[in-house]
Amino acid sequence: MKLRKIMISTLIIALLSGTAVYAADAVVQKLRVWVNKKEVDDGGILVDGKSYLSLKQLNEKLDGIFLVDDSTKRVSIYKPNVHMVTRRDDKMFSDVPKGVKVKFNVFSMIDSLKVDISAFKVTIDDPYGESTWIDGRDNGDKDFPDVGKENFNFLTDDLAYSFDSTGRYIIRFWMKPAGESSYQVVSEKVINSK
Template sequence: MNVRKIALAVLVLTVIGGTAAFADNVSQKLRVIVNKQELVDGGVLVDGKAYLAVRALADSVQAILSWDDAEKKVVITKPNVHMFTMQDSTTFGSVSKGRNKFNIFSQIDNLKVDITAFKVTITDPYDDTTWLDGRDTSDKDFPDSGKDNFWFKTKEVSYDFKYSGKYVIRFWMKPKGETAFQVVSEKIISAK
C-alpha cells in the first residue's frame, strides 16, 4: 500500500514540476521601465510578444484608462495638461518654507474623452495630500460635454509648506461612466 502512495506522489510531483517548467519556458517575466521608473506589475513575454499590465502602463504615462465592457476593449487617452504656478503675476517652481499664496493655471487640450469632474491636489514630501480646487458637471463653469480643450485657474490657494522637499501638484480627471479620478498631469514645487 505504501509503495502505491509513494508512486502516486512521485507521479503527481513529476506532472506538476513538468507543467511549471513548461509554463516557465512559454512565458517569461518582463521588466518594464517608463521614464526611469519600473512598473510594479511589469509584463510577460509570450512567444516573443510583450504583454503589459494596462493599468500600470496608463498610470505611468498619466493617461485616462477606460473599459468598454460591451465591446470588450480598453481605451487609453492622454490629454495634454500643462500647469504652471503663479504668485501674483510671477511664475515660480520653488518657495520658502511657510505659508504661501498662489494660483495654479492649467491648460487642457487634446481631451478625447468626456469627463464628469476634475480636481487639483498637492502632496507634501510625506505623502499627505490636500485637495486645492476642482469642478464637476454641476458647476456652471464646467466644460461642455465633447469639449476637447479648456483653461482652468484655481482659486487663490493659501498653503503651508511645512517641510523642505518636493511637493507634487496633480491634476486629476474622472472619465464619464467611471467612479475614480485618474492623474493626468503632475508638477513639482520645491520648498527650502
C-alpha cells in the same frame, strides 16, 4: 470491448500529453519595465517575443484616462494635453524655501480632450503623500466646459499652503470620465521645497 476502452484511454492520454508539452514550449520571461528611471513593480512578461504589461501599471505611470469595457473586452486610452503653471503674485514659480507659507494658484491649459468628463480637480501632495484639494469643478457648475469640448483653461482659486518639509510637492490634475465613479490623474507638476 476491453481493447476498445484501452485504445480510447491511450488516445486520450496521448492527446493530453501532447497538449501539455505544446503549452510548455511557450517561452515566458519576466520583463523589467522602467518609467522615468524608476523600475515598475511587477513590470510585465514577455511571451514568445510579445510584451504584456499590466493596465493598472500603465494607468498609474502614463497619466491618461483608461476606460475598460468588460462586455466588449475593449480598452480605450485617452491622453489629453494638460499643462500646469504654478503662480504666486502673477509670477511663475517651481521652487520655494522650506517652512514658508505661500499663497498661489494653478493655471491649467487643457487641449486634445477626446472623451467626455463629468468632473475634474487639482490637488497637491506633500513629500509624505498627504493630499490637499486645491480646486475643481463638476458638470453641475456653471463654468464647467461644455460636453464634447476638447480645449479649455482653468484657473484655481488661491490657496495659502505651508511648505513645511524639504522635498517634492506634486500638483496633480485629475479627471473623472462621464459615467465613471473615480478620478484618474492626467497630469503632474512638481514644486521643490529646499
